[in-house]
Amino acid sequence: MKVGVLGTGDISHAFMYAASIAGVITESVYHREMEKAVRFRDQYGILKAYDDYEQFLSDDGFDTVYVGLPNGLHYQYGLKALENGKNAIIEKPFCSNIREFDQLLEMANRKGRFVLEMDRVQSLPNFKSIKDHLNDIGNVSVASANYSQYSRKYDAYLNGTIGNVFTTEFSGGALMDLGVYPVNAFIALFGMPEKVTYKVTKLPTGVDISGTLLMEYKQFNATVIVSKNSIGNKHIMIQGEKGSILTETAPSVIEDLKLITRKEVTDISYPQPHDGFAYTLMDIKDIIENRNMQRYSDRLKQTKSVVTVLEYARKSAEIVFEADKNTY
Template sequence: MIRFGVIGAGRIAKTFSLAVNGIHETLYAVASRDLEKANQFKDEFGFQKAYGSYEQLLDDQLVDCVYIATPHALHFEQMKSCLEKGKNILCEKSFTLNHEQAKIIYDLAESKKLFVMEAMWTRFLPTMQEVLKLVKDDAIGDIFRIEANFGFETNKDLKDRLLNPVLGGGTLLDIGIYPITLANMFLGIPDSFESNAFFHPSGVDTSSKITYFYPEAEAILNMSFMDNIGNDAYIYGTKGYFHIPNFHAAEVATLYNNNHKVVKMIEHPHIVNGLEYEIIETIQCIKKKALESQIMTHEISLEILRQMDDIRKSWNFKYPQELG
């Protein structure tokens, strides 16, 4: 049995708790900065313990793995504290603000022989795994183009983490990471890129376009907090193409030939809400004492952060924590 401790009783912590319960695994402790909120969360999802501070949860010897469900900018310090207390970690995306912070965490985890994984759940979805296998088996020939959008209209105020630079807000780290992940899964590391972005008065990016260039392909990736541009992905190859609606949470994908005729429908409805697959991976890795997942490796996580660092550099955008 792996006992999860959740820090931050916000939106994704609820989805995570539903997923853990849905696969009959163990929600052991939840911590919030507000004890009353932690107690309500505990009762709603059936945790055994509630704590009014994150430190108290880390001091609980029975917590095997901490799920970090707080804003991006807090992950770095919180992961350091978890590792110092001997805890395995499943940390929400974006793992850290930048590559440098992530490298420190992965090095520390390796030296302490603890499991750490970035919670990039899309990589574990059976639909994505099947599309990946079909592409490797030449179902669409050579990929020459990927298009992926992730966008919605948000009217969040400045206090919300999405628009708040101090909390690591902005489209790139919050939702851009999904189309970037897709491009990396199917085409690998790009040779070069072009990008432009619009910024909110708060300073964070509120929409951007990235084009990744490969020797014989390109990936056109759009992300927005301003417009409802949908969440569709298309992967075009010389023999046909895949359409993956709602690709970051994919439950279905369709394979077409070059005459736009359906060749195959892929369907893998979530068991609960889609987070269960990364949770199952985390549990299996910890049980077999693996220090990293072979699907979401440290190297993959570091590489994606390196790419996002480069993109932000091209926009001349730094988080307050990065200003020297």
């Protein structure tokens, strides 16, 4: 697997770190401004820099495109990459709605290529620990997560500069940005909820700056609190009749995992020396290079479930993206 990177923002730098751990070679980089593409190329000793997407895609030095662009661009750039015979690894959240998911998958299948979400949660060793210890807490009675992180971009927003993450044009908002991690975790642990309801505080731009998502399961409820304009106690907590599992780190990070029973508190963290990104890329590399179709289909199923919950949640909060109005 050799990669061409789209975008030169923070997340593309994080990708390069993950690539160095996972042993993935980056051959080319694209940015719509040549100067930024060249700066990124030179920083990492990448072979080629492009500011023309068509030319970038016709470079046969790499087989896989990493889409590190704002949410609202994932679909169009990912689709074009697939159409041109590349695999596509797309940042979270994978796309804006279910229709986009179906079309990306349809194109990947038609071209015999892979399309995968760069989701952190499932690949983390400590997420595996949560799964391994779920039986220890007995029947789940309630689950909760809080991912509140005051955003620098919110200060800029207050000063009149509206970042992509705060627009419906780029499929932004707190749920799409932060909520995607705990939603991913709860779906991977408990499956699809029977019902979702999202109550929000909206910006005048139409996106949620904070909100509370209720995921209703047969026997219990899971809540997810997200906020980009306040700080909070980041955590995931799963409470059962015999004990609880708790991490008080960000739901994208999941460290310092504890099993709490009436008698004792036990550290159940697994070794997790790398940044979370690296584990995801290792998994994706395995799927693509070894054509591991079972793992591929499991990940796609998970991604579709997350995209579906996010869309239903948004609908309940009347958050409409430009992508929802497109007929393609």
